[in-house]
Amino acid sequence: AQKVTQAQTEISVVEKEDVTLDCVYETRDTTYYLFWYKQPPSGELVFLIRRNSFDEQNEISGRYSWNFQKSTSSFNFTITASQVVDSAVYFCALSEGLTNFGNEKLTFGTGTRLTIIP
């Protein structure tokens, strides 16, 4: 069975500090996708990134960066120079194919609540 573990329940940092959110996953699939979503207080899940299991290159998008390491089954997320607007709950998720055609279901971790202190 698939599993996603986000061991950090809550993190608080002072504005402008860097912060890393950890994600460890378990799967027997050889092809899978990993995701990060942000959930602000409004409740809507906001897509941040999707990473293919065959692509272990790190990715940077503005202040966000992701470190995917297949050897340790981890997909960590770093926010550089954090801002108050980054305060939210962040979820890591793993896809699982439902049929041979197309669609997937997502298995989510329990989330990390990030608070940026002004």
Next chain:
Amino acid sequence: ETGVTQSPTHLIKTRGQQVTLRCSSQSGHNTVSWYQQALGQGPQFIFQYYREEENGRGNFPPRFSGLQFPNYSSELNVNALELDDSALYLCASSLAERRAYEQYFGPGTRLTVT
């Protein structure tokens, strides 16, 4: 804004009642997935509909059922409500032809069962 809408925003029901939640997909998407998010937890997959057929189901009892309409909008029905059904219900739309295409989530319906 993802273009996915859900109604109603909030709902209060009594144990034993039935409830219907609605979701409109993003334009061009043919797949809808439903998730239940209990307080302090990550979303849990309920089921998925593709071209009006159920395409997969999570570990939820049969009293959770759904429909997808020709315009790809969807309903989630829950019968015989229990207190533990209190949660945020999220729908997500996606396009089947792009495997693992990101799922776009709506704002959710918060259901409270008393």
